[in-house]
Amino acid sequence: MSTTTSALGGVIRRKEDPALIRGRGRYVDDIKRTGELAAAFVRSPFANARINSIDVSAATAMAGVHAVYTIDDVRHLGPLIAQVPVGKLRPLLADGAVKHVGEAVAMVVADNRYIAQDAVDAIFVDYEPLEAVVDLKDAASDRVKVHDDLDSNVLLAWVGHEWWADVIAVEDPRPKIEEAKQRDDAVIVELEMVNQRLIPVAIEPRSVVASWNEGYERFEVYSSSQIPHALGGAIAKTFGLASNAVHVRAPEVGGGFGCKLNVYPDEILVCFASMRLHRPVRFTETRRESAVSTIQGRGWVATATLTGTPDGRILGYELRALTDMGAYSQNFTVAIPLLGLWVSAGQYDIPAYFEAKCVVTNTQTTDAYRGAGRPEALYYIERMIDAYAREIGMDPAEVRRKNYWKNDQFPAVNNTGLAIDSGDYETNLDKLLEMADYEGLKRMQAEARAEGRYIGIGLSTYLEICGFGPSVLSEIGFGWNNYGLPSSFSGSGLVRVNPDGSATVIIGTGPSGQGHETTWAQIASSVLGITTDKIRVSHGDTAESPMGVGTFGSRSAAVDGTATYEAAVKVRDKAAEIAAHLMEAAPEDIRFADGGAHVVGTPGRVVTWEEIADVAYRPHRGPDGLDAGLEAHAVFSPGNATWPFGSHIAVVEVDPETGNVEFLRYIGIDDCGNVINPMIVDGQVHGGIAQGVGQALFEEAIYDDAGNLLSGSLIDYPIPTAGDLPSFELGRTVTPTDVNPMGVKGIGEAGTIGSAQTIVNAVVDALAPLGVKHIDMPLRPRKVWQAIQDARG
Amino acid sequence: MTVNGKAVSGSVEPRTLLVHFLREDLLLTGTHVGCESGYCGACTIHLDGVPTKSCMVLAAQADGCDVTTIEGLAKNGDLHPVQEGFWERHGLQCGFCTPGMIMSAAGILAENGSPTEAEIRHGLEGNLCRCTGYHNIVRAVEYAAAKMRGEEPAPPEWETDLV
Ligand code: FES
Ligand code: FES
Numbered sequence: 001m002s003t004t005t006s007a008l009g010g011v012i013r014r015k016e017d018p019a020l021i022r023g024r025g026r027y028v029d030d031i032k033r034t035g036e037l038a039a040a041f042v043r044s045p046f047a048n049a050r051i052n053s054i055d056v057s058a059a060t061a062m063a064g065v066h067a068v069y070t071i072d073d074v075r076h077l078g079p080l081i082a083q084v085p086v087g088k089l090r091p092l093l094a095d096g097a098v099k100h101v102g103e104a105v106a107m108v109v110a111d112n113r114y115i116a117q118d119a120v121d122a123i124f125v126d127y128e129p130l131e132a133v134v135d136l137k138d139a140a141s142d143r144v145k146v147h148d149d150l151d152s153n154v155l156l157a158w159v160g161h162e163w164w165a166d167v168i169a170v171e172d173p174r175p176k177i178e179e180a181k182q183r184d185d186a187v188i189v190e191l192e193m194v195n196q197r198l199i200p201v202a203i204e205p206r207s208v209v210a211s212w213n214e215g216y217e218r219f220e221v222y223s224s225s226q227i228p229h230a231l232g233g234a235i236a237k238t239f240g241l242a243s244n245a246v247h248v249r250a251p252e253v254g255g256g257f258g259c260k261l262n263v264y265p266d267e268i269l270v271c272f273a274s275m276r277l278h279r280p281v282r283f284t285e286t287r288r289e290s291a292v293s294t295i296q297g298r299g300w301v302a303t304a305t306l307t308g309t310p311d312g313r314i315l316g317y318e319l320r321a322l323t324d325m326g327a328y329s330q331n332f333t334v335a336i337p338l339l340g341l342w343v344s345a346g347q348y349d350i351p352a353y354f355e356a357k358c359v360v361t362n363t364q365t366t367d368a369y370r371g372a373g374r375p376e377a378l379y380y381i382e383r384m385i386d387a388y389a390r391e392i393g394m395d396p397a398e399v400r401r402k403n404y405w406k407n408d409q410f411p412a413v414n415n416t417g418l419a420i421d422s423g424d425y426e427t428n429l430d431k432l433l434e435m436a437d438y439e440g441l442k443r444m445q446a447e448a449r450a451e452g453r454y455i456g457i458g459l460s461t462y463l464e465i466c467g468f469g470p471s472v473l474s475e476i477g478f479g480w481n482n483y484g485l486p487s488s489f490s491g492s493g494l495v496r497v498n499p500d501g502s503a504t505v506i507i508g509t510g511p512s513g514q515g516h517e518t519t520w521a522q523i524a525s526s527v528l529g530i531t532t533d534k535i536r537v538s539h540g541d542t543a544e545s546p547m548g549v550g551t552f553g554s555r556s557a558a559v560d561g562t563a564t565y566e567a568a569v570k571v572r573d574k575a576a577e578i579a580a581h582l583m584e585a586a587p588e589d590i591r592f593a594d595g596g597a598h599v600v601g602t603p604g605r606v607v608t609w610e611e612i613a614d615v616a617y618r619p620h621r622g623p624d625g626l627d628a629g630l631e632a633h634a635v636f637s638p639g640n641a642t643w644p645f646g647s648h649i650a651v652v653e654v655d656p657e658t659g660n661v662e663f664l665r666y667i668g669i670d671d672c673g674n675v676i677n678p679m680i681v682d683g684q685v686h687g688g689i690a691q692g693v694g695q696a697l698f699e700e701a702i703y704d705d706a707g708n709l710l711s712g713s714l715i716d717y718p719i720p721t722a723g724d725l726p727s728f729e730l731g732r733t734v735t736p737t738d739v740n741p742m743g744v745k746g747i748g749e750a751g752t753i754g755s756a757q758t759i760v761n762a763v764v765d766a767l768a769p770l771g772v773k774h775i776d777m778p779l780r781p782r783k784v785w786q787a788i789q790d791a792r793g
Numbered sequence: 794m795t796v797n798g799k800a801v802s803g804s805v806e807p808r809t810l811l812v813h814f815l816r817e818d819l820l821l822t823g824t825h826v827g828c829e830s831g832y833c834g835a836c837t838i839h840l841d842g843v844p845t846k847s848c849m850v851l852a853a854q855a856d857g858c859d860v861t862t863i864e865g866l867a868k869n870g871d872l873h874p875v876q877e878g879f880w881e882r883h884g885l886q887c888g889f890c891t892p893g894m895i896m897s898a899a900g901i902l903a904e905n906g907s908p909t910e911a912e913i914r915h916g917l918e919g920n921l922c923r924c925t926g927y928h929n930i931v932r933a934v935e936y937a938a939a940k941m942r943g944e945e946p947a948p949p950e951w952e953t954d955l956v
Contacts, residue, residue: 010953013880020888021876021895023823023863030822114808203827203835203923204889254825254889255923287828513887513924678951679883683929687886690926714832714921722917722927727910751926 008526011679015517025252028207028224033280040116042106042123044098047132047362047707059119064111071095081234084477087155087329088147092265099327102292109273132362132707136301136322139361146360153360160354168417173351177316180307189388190305194776195376197299197701200369204254205290210270211280221248226256226510227550232542233483234263250540256512258368259294261552262331291712297369299324300376306384312399314350321356326365333367334358340373343463345415346381347425348403352415362707371752382460382757420643421737428733432647432669454654458762461647462754466746467558471637490637492547493564495571497630499617501609502534508548509556510540515680527568529592554746562740563636570632578615581623582607642737642745646670648754650762659785663726671733673745681747688751694720696759700778794858797865805852812836814852823863823892834920837893838862844900863892874937875899884933886924894920898934
């Protein structure tokens with residue numbers, strides 16, 4: 001059976017927007033609970049110190065203060081649960097020592113935030129400062145240890161061919177690479193490059209409000225989370241409750257980008273306080289606090305070596321990285337570099353060696369930030385391909401083309417032993433070069449250079465891995481097992497046609513702006529033929545959805561979207577039986593479109609969804625033996641991840657007098673397989689590119705040697721403004737995947753994974769006549785200016 | 794003060810910010826708090842007709858002023874052209890910056906009915922958006938400007954429109 005109309009692939013305006021543009025959207029901080037109290041935290045000013053004593057007496061005595069808690073009150077709850085518990089787990093409050101600036105030491109609960117803050121200021125902590133270690137190489141040497149009870153600051157090393165040696169056998173690429181290096185004509189390029197630490201800066205600060213009802217023995221929690229089910233699991237496990245005794249909702253969430261893909265101590269502590277005080281308790285972080293209380297991302301220092309022939313054939317690529325974990329491990333912390341490993345060789349069929357050491361430092365924890373490991377990995381390979389192309393004097397587009405996986409090689413098993421599902425890299429590149437008028441750009445550049453102008457053309461391609469599967473990956477931590485929710489990263493979709501013929505779709509995602517209400521309505525509509533305005537989509541609610549993995553890793557459409565598609569098919573098949581009964585036809589001949597069912601070849605006869613639902617909920621009117629109701633749930637466990645890809649070009653002009661970088665054009669061709677709503681897909685790419693631009697040009701979490709975060713405000717940590725960015729020129733190629741029935745891959749992170757290196761390649765290209773080979777990000781004017789001065793001697 | 798056309802009064806502590814008064818006393822939660830320090834613009838309202846960051850104003854300072862918040866922008870249920878533009882041109886994703894962004898954009902168009910792309914971008918520099926890359930925000934403001942001039946807005950950039 002198939003549908004006669006499809007809402008897939010077309011643009012409908014977002015169902016989310018009418019509330020949001022009127023100021024009627026409800027974010028966590030907009031949802032007030034009767035009698036709620038406000039929490040605030042005493043945070044460490046030291047990156048490494050012993051705590052000799054904490055004096056809370058003055059704060060406790062203040063009017064309007066309900067409680068002050070320290071580790072002694074919550075030690076019995078154990079440390080914060082992490083999904084990948086390698087390294088030092090974070091105590092809920094500092095336990096005798098602090099290991100980074102901003103670590104929570106004590107919690108105040110008061111009538112309101114003003115009083116809570118006054119009480120925080122009245123708490124005296126006696127610290128004994130110790131030497132901190134911030135620099136990655138320094139930390140990796142174990143000269144200063146961050147935690148006395150860990151053997152080393154180096155927690156583990158991810159190695160490309162060994163990451164899952166018991167299951168996937170991959171040949172060690174190093175002998176081949178060594179052999180290549182011995183060739184007489186070997187061209188070897190090596191660069192040490194920093195992929196700097198970033199602060200995610202969702203515009204909505206994190207917020208959580210928890211309320212314990214002793215009578216019902218139930219928590220009600222609202223949190224600005226990308227993973228409400230995992231949070232519910234963590235709360236249940238911490239307090240020894242069943243998962244259905246914790247109702248977590250993530251209402252509107254104001255941007256996530258990975259920073260809300262975590263369980264935070266404050267989320268557990270407001271629950272604890274609510275249980276003690278019998279009042280709802282809220283915590284909303286301030287912007288400055290967010291910089292140290294919410295995870296950061298990236299933070300790699302790596303040496304990349306590329307070996308090739310003089311005519312552009314790459315014979316070996318090696319990346320040896322130190323990656324910064326921060327002080328404590330939270331949700332996925334040490335797993336992030338693994339995501340980079342999987343795409344470390346990009347779109348290329350080359351021998352590649354990858355090694356990433358996970359190093360603890362006296363800084364805030366790192367974890368997933370948009371792209372999570374993949375932008376770092378692609379940055380290195382794509383910077384190196386450019387450096388190599390320059391070295392051998394070959395066009396960087398041609399070097400890439402020469403080393404691509406070819407179409408007849410898919411599924412292509414890469415250097416990590418995983419199979420890339422599908423790809424068509426040349427078509428994608430050709431389309432980009434054509435849309436950009438690459439040859440014309442090169443002519444324009446040559447003319448500009450003759451006039452003494454510094455114009456650069458930066459090209460980069462990317463490979464992404466998302467929609468993680470197969471489900472067997474849960475055996476190495478890819479699931480919510482540690483939160484007491486045995487699961488892989490399967491998708492969940494529940495589709496219900498209501499008695500009045502409208503439909504409700506309940507999914508396990510936790511979006512923060514990705515437009516799931518719209519996209520999922522389109523998915524269900526395409527199967528059921530119910531118009532999207534009659535479909536309501538609910539997400540981020542642990543009481544509604546039996547399971548939920550959340551929204552991250554560009555996974556939602558490919559995994560939860562597929563589950564919804566499959567659930568909708570089940571509902572449709574059942575409805576077909578009812579419709580067939582009503583129209584005295586065979587179920588195989590029923591088609592759904594335009595709000596009802598009709599018999600193939602007889603378009604005039606229609607039974608509406610109202611009529612079908614009427615029978616479904618009053619089964620005596622239906623065929624004998626009808627299983628009443630019109631609802632189905634599906635769990636989809638993908639057989640493989642999906643592997644989107646794309647190519648981007650940036651054209652920039654560098655002002656040699658100021659070092660300022662100005663965009664002339666930015667062009668991207670992305671391939672995320674089939675597209676459900678092109679408007680939403682393009683919007684995801686726009687935002688993704690903007691974050692890549694932020695990393696390339698502006699953003700850096702700067703710590704001084706003592707571990708102080710020097711860039712904790714939006715003035716010191718400038719994210720791109722409207723005036724910093726150009727309009728983007730986007731196009732796409734469509735290479736569907738066969739991993740799921742809709743052929744969709746994922747697009748949330750693509751723009752970020754593809755862009756930072758594109759821009760750096762462009763700036764280095766602009767300055768190539770001066771002999772500049774590399775500048776570390778962010779390419780702020782002063783740094784670029786300095787590189788120009790150094791190159792000019 | 795007058796808020797969205799209605800006279801309101803209340804007594805607040807001297808240190809209460811206008812944004813907290815709007816959100817907590819008047820329950821107008823469409824005005825958002827992203828930084829409480831004047832950088833992000835999520836709290837932008839119109840104070841006597843001028844786009845203003847309400848986290849930088851004490852409630853007491855706004856005594857006697859005319860305040861318009863995002864909730865008061867649509868008149869008689871009709872969206873302001875800027876609101877319509879944001880919907881029609883996908884000018885928002887998470888929506889958190891959106892109320893402030895819309896208030897600022899409405900301010901730009903009140904001053905200049907035919908802004909260039911550069912003028913729109915410059916005019917929005919005090920409002921941060923982490924989701925959209927601003928591309929569609931600029932398209933949304935261009936849409937609204939055309940509408941306010943009584944012209945047909947440029948068609949959207951995407952190809953397959955189902956509505
Ligand atoms: S909250 Fe007012 S500018 Fe950010
Ligand atoms: S839409 Fe999310 S910050 Fe602008």
